[in-house]
Amino acid sequence: MSGFCTKAMILLTMAGEDWQPRFTVDPSVSPTGKLPVLDAPEGRVVDSNLMIPWLEARSADLFAGLDSLGRAQAHAVIRMVEENLRYGMMYDRWVSPEGWAAFMPVVFGDMPAPLRLIIPGKIRKGIVNGLKWQGLGRFREAERMAYFEADLTALTDLLWGRTWLFGDRPSAADAAVLPILSGIEHCAVDTPLTLAVRRNKTLMRYVEQGREALYAPLLTARAAAA
Numbered sequence: 080m081s082g083f084c085t086k087a088m089i090l091l092t093m094a095g096e097d098w099q100p101r102f103t104v105d106p107s108v109s110p111t112g113k114l115p116v117l118d119a120p121e122g123r124v125v126d127s128n129l130m131i132p133w134l135e136a137r138s139a140d141l142f143a144g145l146d147s148l149g150r151a152q153a154h155a156v157i158r159m160v161e162e163n164l165r166y167g168m169m170y171d172r173w174v175s176p177e178g179w180a181a182f183m184p185v186v187f188g189d190m191p192a193p194l195r196l197i198i199p200g201k202i203r204k205g206i207v208n209g210l211k212w213q214g215l216g217r218f219r220e221a222e223r224m225a226y227f228e229a230d231l232t233a234l235t236d237l238l239w240g241r242t243w244l245f246g247d248r249p250s251a252a253d254a255a256v257l258p259i260l261s262g263i264e265h266c267a268v269d270t271p272l273t274l275a276v277r278r279n280k281t282l283m284r285y286v287e288q289g290r291e292a293l294y295a296p297l298l299t300a301r302a303a304a305a
């Protein structure tokens with residue numbers, strides 16, 4: 080469900096850390112009210128992007144082979160996807176009536192009936208307002224899609240003739256971008272954004288290869304935690 084939690088799991092695995100997942104659907108367990116949060120020996124690391132310097136301080140090379148220009152580009156791509164494209168995924172899950180009808184039971188299906196009638200709608204309202212504040216929630220569909228298509232085009236151009244975003248090895252940029260693209264593609268309903276990803280051969284090749292290479296070790300960790 081969570082692109083950011085999946086990203087954190089990929090980063091920890093990429094760094095060769097010995098880690099264990101603890102799954103929750105309640106973000107209030109985190110000091111920031113957002114997930115993921117990493118319980119590290121010296122304290123909590125409360126954001127997937129803050130895990131990058133934490134891992135690097137422990138000698139992880141999350142941008143292997145990149146010079147300072149490559150690293151700058153990787154950083155910019157992470158920001159582009161996390162601060163723009165991911166809102167398209169959120170819109171399809173939380174705002175679109177068809178998307179919400181499919182997404183709500185997946186996230187809140189286990190919630191007892193009286194709470195389920197109140198809490199999901201309240202959270203949804205907060206997200207709708209958040210997207211309005213951010214700006215994308217004020218657009219009509221064509222305008223929103225123009226924003227997302229620009230990101231998809233940039234990713235497609237970056238991936239042209241390459242297995243990973245920045246070369247022949249996955250980097251922290253792939254840890255961030257793959258879960259967002261994969262989450263968009265995985266949406267239960269057809270939306271302009273999901274169709275734009277599903278119809279893009281370069282992005283679909285990336286999503287399928289990425290799931291195979293980067294998600295497989297996470298499934299092992301999830302099975303061990305179950």
Ligand SMILES: N[C@@H](CCC(=O)N[C@@H](CS)C(=O)NCC(=O)O)C(=O)O
Pocket residue numbers: 080081082083084106112113114115125126127128
């Ligand atoms: N910048 C944060 C974003 C984390 C984030 O947005 N997490 C979502 C789940 S995917 C969350 O906890 N949302 C709950 C909320 O906003 O109340 C990171 O990279 O860790």
